Amino acid sequence: MEDVAIAGAGQSVFSRKCGVSIRELCFEAFKEAMEGLDITGDDIDASIICSAPEYDKQRSPAGLISEYLELTPKPSFYVETVCSSSSTGLRVAWSLVKAGLHRVVAVIGFQKMSELTSREAAERMGRGGDIIWESPFGLTMPAGYAMYARAHMAKYGTTEEQLAKVRVKNSHYGASNPKATYRKELSLDEILGSEVVTSPLKKFDCCANADGSSCIIVARGDVAKGITDVPIWIIGLGAATDTMTMSGRESLTGLRCAQEAGKQAYQMAGIGAQDIDVAEVHDCFTISEILAYEDLGFAKPGEGVGLIEEKQTYADGKMPVNVDGGLLSKGHPIGATGGSQIRTIVHQLRGQATEAQVKGAEIGLVHNIGGIGQYGNVTILRR
Amino acid sequence: MGFENFGTVSFTAEAKAADFITYLEAGKVMATRCRKCGVSYFPPRMDCPRCLSSDVEWFEIKGDGKLISYTVVNYGPTGFENDAPYILALGEFDGGVQIFACLSRDIEQKDIQIGMGLVVSPVKLPDNRIAYEFKKG
Numbered sequence A: 001m002e003d004v005a006i007a008g009a010g011q012s013v014f015s016r017k018c019g020v021s022i023r024e025l026c027f028e029a030f031k032e033a034m035e036g037l038d039i040t041g042d043d044i045d046a047s048i049i050c051s052a053p054e055y056d057k058q059r060s061p062a063g064l065i066s067e068y069l070e071l072t073p074k075p076s077f078y079v080e081t082v083c084s085s086s087s088t089g090l091r092v093a094w095s096l097v098k099a100g101l102h103r104v105v106a107v108i109g110f111q112k113m114s115e116l117t118s119r120e121a122a123e124r125m126g127r128g129g130d131i132i133w134e135s136p137f138g139l140t141m142p143a144g145y146a147m148y149a150r151a152h153m154a155k156y157g158t159t160e161e162q163l164a165k166v167r168v169k170n171s172h173y174g175a176s177n178p179k180a181t182y183r184k185e186l187s188l189d190e191i192l193g194s195e196v197v198t199s200p201l202k203k204f205d206c207c208a209n210a211d212g213s214s215c216i217i218v219a220r221g222d223v224a225k226g227i228t229d230v231p232i233w234i235i236g237l238g239a240a241t242d243t244m245t246m247s248g249r250e251s252l253t254g255l256r257c258a259q260e261a262g263k264q265a266y267q268m269a270g271i272g273a274q275d276i277d278v279a280e281v282h283d284c285f286t287i288s289e290i291l292a293y294e295d296l297g298f299a300k301p302g303e304g305v306g307l308i309e310e311k312q313t314y315a316d317g318k319m320p321v322n323v324d325g326g327l328l329s330k331g332h333p334i335g336a337t338g339g340s341q342i343r344t345i346v347h348q349l350r351g352q353a354t355e356a357q358v359k360g361a362e363i364g365l366v367h368n369i370g371g372i373g374q375y376g377n378v379t380i381l382r383r
Numbered sequence B: 001m002g003f004e005n006f007g008t009v010s011f012t013a014e015a016k017a018a019d020f021i022t023y024l025e026a027g028k029v030m031a032t033r034c035r036k037c038g039v040s041y042f043p044p045r046m047d048c049p050r051c052l053s054s055d056v057e058w059f060e061i062k063g064d065g066k067l068i069s070y071t072v073v074n075y076g077p078t079g080f081e082n083d084a085p086y087i088l089a090l091g092e093f094d095g096g097v098q099i100f101a102c103l104s105r106d107i108e109q110k111d112i113q114i115g116m117g118l119v120v121s122p123v124k125l126p127d128n129r130i131a132y133e134f135k136k137g
């Protein structure tokens, strides 16, 4: 069977309020992904549209977006795993190409969260939990991750200052990312002094809701070689789930869905954590990045904070992570996020990163989590 | 009666597990156990996916649990504006049963410790609503 590659990757600017319609938002990412490729929309055999429902009024957005991008009459459909929807889209695209059903598939992720007030958005996210048993208590995404943070602190002695150092790093790189919502460096004191949202997480421990889109063009290996100079190969894919309920979790000191997805991806790629040159991890909150270090094997359980203390996850460290600013700087337009992470790794492996290029990066990893650790997706790419 | 008055905001009413609410009104927090294979479930389930049986029995969650983790929520979603700050918590009880609920407002924040003893009991909320919460064990 043929190998599968990423030929093109694009994203819109991520912002608090894009001021355009979802179809127009998706065009921005599609344009960047397709520019420079030796194909047109006619060569795209199928499109996979990825977002979390209920942020805009449009039902069945796949039909709308495939029309606007003139991808009809080719098949188009919708996939959803909340915040990891576009990584799931990539997984489906890989399968379709690997199976020989299609040669080129577009994975388009989007979210226009500014259609809602932030309280309404928090309510949607709360309903991303179990609506009979847990949402009625007022569960929110930040609250769920805050409970992971508190448990991690109790077990390993992790401090709020160590969490804040993740934001210091990511804000440093985000400051030079032209696509990021927040392009301002933050000091440790500013982060520690920001208002408490849900203890121990403060305002600057949290990523912001955003509008944005992403687009990844996935192609059969021989086709990819013909349409781009530098195909980026998909060599590892992992996907897993954990319980919808917080009460069903085996532990609150790591995300089981990420551990499991990571294991699968490493195994498929035939490599280990030590072989990764650069990573994008799902830092929806500062604690999430620390959990990712440990769940992906960059550090042993409880030792993730050492990586940030020693600045090993900066671009010139042993294991560069989120050197595009991460979700904390870029903002988190749910359905678009995974595709944006993949785009960053594609740029890194092509030596085209604009924020901070990791020298000689050949293998990159994307860790994209849906909900409060309900859906785990890990993708490994190679130049 | 179903889940229409459960918690601060409920989103759906009907469930086969609605007897949970009847027990809650009577002062009991209940879990279920599969009569065929013996597995117990909280949140309670009326179906057992392991052995495909729907022959389950109710049992009361009694005794001391311990606090696994918590967070003080200062910014509640729609419907919870007047509740904040409130404290969400996860407790572990006999047999490894874990329960997600709020910590009682009687507990002062400075007294909260991971690992502290908890009991779970029904609590009446304004507007004839009902839930369960953790108190100090």
Ligand SMILES: [Zn+2]
Pocket (backbone or CB within 6 Å): B034, B035, B036, B037, B038, B039, B048, B049, B050, B051, B052, B053
């Ligand atoms: Zn059973």
